[in-house]
Amino acid sequence: MVTNRTGLGVHDVVVRYRVSTQQPGYTTPAKRPLFSWAAPKRPAAEPGDGRTVTAVDGVSLDVAPGEVVALLGASGSGKSSLLRAIAGLEPLASGRITWDGEDLSGTPTHKRNFGMMFQDPALFPSLNVGKNVAYGLHKQPRTRRAQTVEKFLDLVGLPSFAGRKTTELSGGQAQRVALARSLAPAPRLLLLDEPLSALDRGLREHMVGVLSDVLRATGTTAVHVTHDQDEAFALADRVAILADGRLLQFDTPENLWSRPASAEVATFLGYSTFLTRTDADALGLGHLTADHVVALGPESLTVDPAGVQLRVKEQKVRRGYVQVTLLLPSGAKAGLRVPEKVSAATVGVRTDPDAVALIG
Numbered sequence: 001m002v003t004n005r006t007g008l009g010v011h012d013v014v015v016r017y018r019v020s021t022q023q024p025g026y027t028t029p030a031k032r033p034l035f036s037w038a039a040p041k042r043p044a045a046e047p048g049d050g051r052t053v054t055a056v057d058g059v060s061l062d063v064a065p066g067e068v069v070a071l072l073g074a075s076g077s078g079k080s081s082l083l084r085a086i087a088g089l090e091p092l093a094s095g096r097i098t099w100d101g102e103d104l105s106g107t108p109t110h111k112r113n114f115g116m117m118f119q120d121p122a123l124f125p126s127l128n129v130g131k132n133v134a135y136g137l138h139k140q141p142r143t144r145r146a147q148t149v150e151k152f153l154d155l156v157g158l159p160s161f162a163g164r165k166t167t168e169l170s171g172g173q174a175q176r177v178a179l180a181r182s183l184a185p186a187p188r189l190l191l192l193d194e195p196l197s198a199l200d201r202g203l204r205e206h207m208v209g210v211l212s213d214v215l216r217a218t219g220t221t222a223v224h225v226t227h228d229q230d231e232a233f234a235l236a237d238r239v240a241i242l243a244d245g246r247l248l249q250f251d252t253p254e255n256l257w258s259r260p261a262s263a264e265v266a267t268f269l270g271y272s273t274f275l276t277r278t279d280a281d282a283l284g285l286g287h288l289t290a291d292h293v294v295a296l297g298p299e300s301l302t303v304d305p306a307g308v309q310l311r312v313k314e315q316k317v318r319r320g321y322v323q324v325t326l327l328l329p330s331g332a333k334a335g336l337r338v339p340e341k342v343s344a345a346t347v348g349v350r351t352d353p354d355a356v357a358l359i360g
């Protein structure tokens with residue numbers, strides 16, 4: 001049998017909002033501070049006039065069946081707007097959303113068979129844990145429903161919680177119940193909007209593992225919105241990086257890290273030093289600059305007493321390491337991580353060609 005399962009398609013999607021100049025936060029041109037002179041001029045707007053914000057600007061991507069894709073970007077980059085457009089919660093100014101090639105424009109949100117999970121677990125407080133998980137299973141016969149609830153509570157690591165009140169759960173447990181509830185009806189796509197961002201760091205790292213295991217175990221196709229790079233890289237098969245509504249790059253975590261498509265992507269990922277030819281030559285990377293811009297990341301340099309000697313500019317103690325700032329021959333700064341503060345004025349370093357980014 002020939003199957004035609006292509007999963008989710010996002011084709012040239014544009015999402016625009018009409019915003020009123022009366023909204024808090026909007027500053028009319030006359031009131032803008034002087035230093036904003038370089039910003040593009042907007043036409044003067046009277047209170048009550050409408051203007052539009054383009055939140056998603058011609059984004060195209062695909063999510064294959066069983067694939068987990070992360071939408072990663074800074075606040076305001078358009079991640080949630082794109083997710084809401086996929087869900088059918090935001091109208092498209094242009095473009096198309098498809099599932100297995102079929103246009104979903106005529107399919108309302110509740111008929112798309114997409115599950116959603118948000119930062120707020122939004123459990124029903126009047127229902128116990130089991131009934132929350134059973135919420136989308138009304139079409140299943142009672143005995144099967146109980147088995148499904150048990151199976152998904154098991155999967156999220158809460159096997160004996162069905163009878164518990166939702167008000168007695170910790171934040172992490174509540175998110176696990178929300179995950180079980182959104183997966184139990186077997187949605188063809190799960191949309192996750194920063195579901196872990198309200199949890200503290202330790203719990204968030206743990207929950208990334210839980211989420212990853214559960215999505216893989218159930219073969220769930222998912223789109224996960226986050227502004228946390230570690231979370232995106234740990235969870236996703238491919239990551240879409242957004243800025244100002246535009247898709248900057250859509251690739252595997254490995255490719256994004258080693259071959260960012262632009263300096264903008266490299267900077268976003270934490271590459272801070274873009275080598276001049278002189279600096280690249282000094283570090284033994286000159287041959288790479290013929291075809292690429294070479295960028296150093298946080299771990300591109302390692303200590304090697306026999307390597308090139310660089311002057312120490314400053315040192316800062318971080319969680320579990322010391323961040324040393326070194327000066328390259330051109331005077332540009334480069335970072336080095338060491339376990340303890342260095343006492344000498346210079347450090348010998350070596351560069352691992354596999355640990356630098358090649359741009360372009």
Ligand SMILES: Nc1ncnc2c1ncn2[C@@H]1O[C@H](COP(=O)(O)OP(=O)(O)OP(=O)(O)O)[C@@H](O)[C@H]1O
Binds near residue numbers: 073082
């Ligand atoms: N309902 C709305 N009305 C007007 N403008 C909106 C609305 N929702 C979002 N925007 C604007 O659209 C742009 C993208 O917002 P969006 O919430 O999609 O970004 P985001 O990347 O999800 O941000 P965050 O990580 O802060 O949630 C922003 O400029 C935002 O101010």
